[in-house]
Amino acid sequence: MKKVKYIFCGLAVITCIANAQERKLEKAAANFSNFAFAPAIQSYEDLVAKGYTEEQIFKNLGNANYYNAQYAEASEWYGKLFELDKADIDPEYMYRYAQTLKSLGKYEASDSWMNKFKEARANDQRAVQFSKNLDYLERIEANSGRYEIQNLGINSAVSDFAPSFYGNDVIFSTARDSGSISKNIHKWNNGSFLNLYKATQDEQGNFITVDKLSRKLNKKTHESSTAFTKDGQTMYFTRNNSNNGKFSRDEEGVSRLKLYRATLVDDEWKNIEELPFNDDSYSVAHPALNKDGSKLYFASDMPGTTGESDIYVVDINADGSFGAPQNLGSNINTEARETFPFVTDSDVLYFSSDGHPGLGGLDVFAVDLKDMESGTVINVGRPLNGEEDDFSYILNEETKKGFFASNRAGGQGGDDIYSFVETRALDLKCHTLIAGTVIDEETGELLAHAVVKVYDNENNVVSTSKTDANGAFNMEADCKEGNYKIVASKSDYDDGNKAFAVIKDKEATDMEVMLVKAVKSAPVGTDLAKYLGIEPIYFDFDKYLIRDDAKISIEKVLAYLNEFPEVKVQVRSHTDARANDAYNMQLSAKRAKATAAYLVEQGIDESRISYKGFGESQLTNNCGNGVPCSKEQHQMNRRSEFIVVE
CATH class of the missing domain: 3.30.1330.60 (OmpA-like domain)
Known part of the structure; x- marks a missing residue:
């Protein structure tokens, strides 16, 4: 009887342990679903330590770390996910794994997973961009070395980001408020709620004071990313959906982000109002204004969004009302994150994205809004961009000075604000790659050192190059759509030509120009x-x-x-x-x-x-x-x- 008793007792203990683990698994899943990523990560890691190796655990651990910009940890869990060798894993995890590998500097491995992603989702804009920019590292390198950057003394041991110009001062968002009170802790990342601060500069550009903005702006919610009209009288800012300054949540328990407008009255920000295109079911955030304040750019996941968030623009009418928000389209927006727009006085849009080819995490990109549909989206290069998240870029085009935020190693906190000086302007002109070979038509020999010129349909030379030792040429020309002609010339040969057309999103590669041996010197009297x-x-x-x-x-x-x-x-x-x-x-x-x-x-x-x-x-x-x-x-x-x- 004792033996039987011990058996039943053992079964009871096993059952109790199993039930406890199931409850922990359910709690971790609930935390993840409610965007409480920090406790979800802890619970899932405890379960893995006890031998749990379920597909969903690895997915959620990867995603929870990914959304917290902990890319090294996310890469580890995505790697374990694919070690399960299951055929039905959503290709989105291939993309995220490729992104996290970049953050570790493993670009060859990242490209390998991007090729797998491309096979699974050939029409995905991210796959299309990858296919068009297989030499993206070389292109980024060509734009690199244009910035001198410096970590700012206004940074704290926590997150500081989203700088914006306010006269000579800088407004930014920070989590530096005390985190000792549990109601001020956000379970997404176990950090304090964000508030808006002002950093004041002296005449030499040194920051001398940092002060919190008024309570009318800073509530018991997140406040971040501001934009101001040129006269400093109107402010747009981001805040969680709230009711009387407290969190307000949708049916899924999520407090979405919304845009607000305030006006300066007697040196106080008053008349705080929600913008009319906000909604409880989606987020609208990160405002940016054009030079005359007639257009407001922002990031959102509203209906019609391609990816996790897209860049939109809306007209601001003379009476302060708004038009209908317009998505900026597939040249800019991908199936991933496009966020933190900023527009210069010359209508250059800077934004952050992890959908366009970059170095890892969020990178800063630029495009000329005057040629938005066909213009090239360009990575601004190192050292401003790196393997981690780089975002909330702003630039004064006159002084060539600006600020951005990054969670790169060596900072003072999670996200730090950096100042920069742009030492060389970014080439925003649209280019099309033209590549091919020059060949002897009779023998098939590849002809080295042949002169190659590209003419547009008005017979203007738009690019000139020479073939290398292997008879190959590779050059860039204006990507304006239309008909073009390659003309190749070489001693002892008649000129050869090849007509081609430039079409949006297509490069002119694998071109073959045939040359025929020229007849020797013409006799006297020849025309x-x-x-x-x-x-x-x-x-x-x-x-x-x-x-x-x-x-x-x-x-x-x-x-x-x-x-x-x-x-x-x-x-x-x-x-x-x-x-x-x-x-x-x-x-x-x-x-x-x-x-x-x-x-x-x-x-x-x-x-x-x-x-x-x-x-x-x-x-x-x-x-x-x-x-x-x-x-x-x-x-x-x-x-x-x-x-x-x-």
Whole structure:
């Protein structure tokens, strides 16, 4: 009987332990669902230490750390999740794992997981951006080294972020209030609630005092991220959904973020009001104003949002009312986080994102709002961006000075505010990658050191390069949509060309330009225009200036003369039959002289060039004196020829 008793007793203990663990698992899940990430992490870690290895535990541990910007810890748990080797894990975890690997500097491993994510979600904007920017590290490096940054003395041992300009002062958000009272602790990260503070600068730009803003602004909720009109009379700021200064929650128990407006009356912020497009079911946060205060930019997850949060803009009418919020679209917003917008006086939008290719966590990006739909979103580079979160960037374009926040190592607290000086402007011009090879059409040989030029549809050269030892060229050109042409040239070869079109979000790669071996030196009496198969050198009516379209043809004559330095030519120029014979003889002489001078200007020895005008004596058609002809027919006679004379 004793043996049976001990067995039952043992079963009871096991059952009690199992029930206790189940309750702990349920409590951890409840904390996670209620965004109480700090206690959820502790509970889940305790369960893992006791041998629990469930998929949902690893997911929640990864996400809880991810949302708290604890990327090293998040990476560990996402890694354990994929060690389970389950086929049905949401691809979103692949993306987050790739992001956390970047924060550890493991870019090759991150790219490997991004390729897996791309296979799973080819149409996801983040996958599209990754595919378009496989050389993103090189592009970021090209924009790096443009900032001198410094940690500010106003930072505390806790979180300080979201700086904004207020005259010569800086308004920022901080969790530096005492955390000793439990009602002031937020369970998302076990930190104090955020309040707004003002840092005052002296004439040398040193911060001398830090003061908390009034109680009318700082309630028993989070207050953060402000924006002020140029006159300093109106303020927009972020606050949790509240009722009489206390948290107000939605049906899911979540207190969303909302935007508020206040006005300065007798040096006090009054008339605090909610903006009309707030809602209890979604968040609206992080205001930014354009130069004249007519547009308000913000981040939100309102209906119509692509990802976790998108950047929106809304018009502010003259009477203070608002238009309808507009999503800034897929060129800027991805399926991840786009947040903390800031707009300069020249309408450059800076924002933070972990959806565009970056270095890890949130990076700061820029785009020209004047070309928002087709403009390139550019990572501002190191050292401002790094492997952790970098956000809430603001810039004074006149002084090139500004501030941003980061949770990078070496700071004083969780998030710190840094000042910076921009030492080199960011190139915001849109570029398209053009790459390919130049090939001998007959032999298939890759041709090194060939000159490659890209022309737009108006025959303007927009980019020039040379092929490398492997016959490859790689260059950037204007990404304006339209038709373009690549022209390749090399000694002993006729020029080759390849037409292509620039289309939004597409790069012109894998281009092949074929060249054919050129025939040797032309015999005396040859017209080089006909010999080289180029367009004649035409002139405008009663003009002798070299036209832009003629310069393209002359370039081939120049190439030929450089290739055969013993050849001498005579420039022979002509007019149409209009005007009298004597005048036309003078005009043709000017055309011949101008054409010859252009060749000399391009480096041809003047001893190799002679010139002569023939007036209207050698017409190419029947449009002689008194014969009615069209403008096009007369044009055929206004020309220069290049005749080999030696």
